[in-house]
Amino acid sequence: MSAVRRVLVLGGTGEARRLAARLDGNPSVKAISSLAGRVREPVLPVGQVRVGGFGGVDGLAQWLRDNEIDAVVDATHPFAARITANAAAATARVGVPLLVSRRPAWAPEPGDDWHVVPDLAAAAQAVAGLGERVFLTIGRQGVDAFADGAGWFLIRAIDPPDVRMPERAQLLLARGPFTVDDEVTLLKDHRIDVVVTKNSGGALTSAKLAAAREVGVPVVMVARTPIPEGIASTSDLDAAVVWAAEGELPLPN
Structure with a gap:
């Protein structure tokens, strides 16, 4: 050495x-x-x-x-x-x-409605029974797992996805950190029924979880490998x- x-x-x-x-x-x-x-x-x-x-x-x-x-x-x-x-x-x-x-990974808090799934394919199946309007905040990779979804998707990422996206989708390019107030406004303005995210942990993007809790929106949480x-x-x-x-x-x- x-x-x-x-x-x-x-x-x-x-x-x-x-x-x-x-x-x-x-x-x-x-x-x-x-x-x-x-x-x-x-x-x-x-x-x-x-x-x-x-x-x-x-x-x-x-x-x-x-x-x-x-x-x-x-x-x-x-x-x-x-x-x-x-x-x-x-x-x-x-x-x-x-x-x-x-x-550290995120952990559910009182008032959260989390649906924990092992991967993005399972997340795509889970949203079908939870709502029509989906806030997809998983980054740009893996968006194609939802490409055949029948709902409407708000997709937030830093860069545009280079894979097939759902037919009914709106792309929002943004980089955190985000505030809870801004995330609450986003969920309400877009009439979001369900949030999909990965359990990445950290404070940079955790505001969406607090916002979902406040608004009463379920979260499909993809577990870590x-x-x-x-x-x-x-x-x-x-x-x-x-x-x-x-x-x-x-x-x-």
Whole structure:
């Protein structure tokens, strides 16, 4: 291992940017943030950044070797399952430690009407019995799971979907954070019957859940894919910073 610990941060999230900022001031760590490049105008972290895919497990493993990476922190979106699986396989192949850093998942609160489903296909089936006017807030990927839906869909995403959309749909391009008041207004103005979202967690887009609770609208919640077995993980940013710098997770208080 080199004197300066070289850490690859698989990012694209607010948590990854905060992690990169914390590591940027540590002289014993050289952090390199990697973005998938799926968003047209991403918010860039501080420090060194690379944009674009690695070419699957083989490409990532070779990149780790070529760049003499000492550790990898996967701080990608909780639903970036393929990236996490590739990171797990590539780091195991080259003998580099991996930490998955995930923001805590949302949990239902009193007054919520959540319908938890395992995937987007199940979500598309669930909305059929809950209402005609659907607020689809899952990002631009996976919208095609609802393409054959008979209802009307308000689709909110940062960039336009590049897959087939429902025939009766309105596209709303917007980037969070959103306020509860604005989300309540949106639900009422568009006469939304049901909200569909992924359990991404975090405060950036959680206002829609409070708004749905206030208005009395049910939420179809797509559950997260579990982190691969045997992979160290944390939902604590401070712990991720310590691990990236030192290689061990601190004991909880």
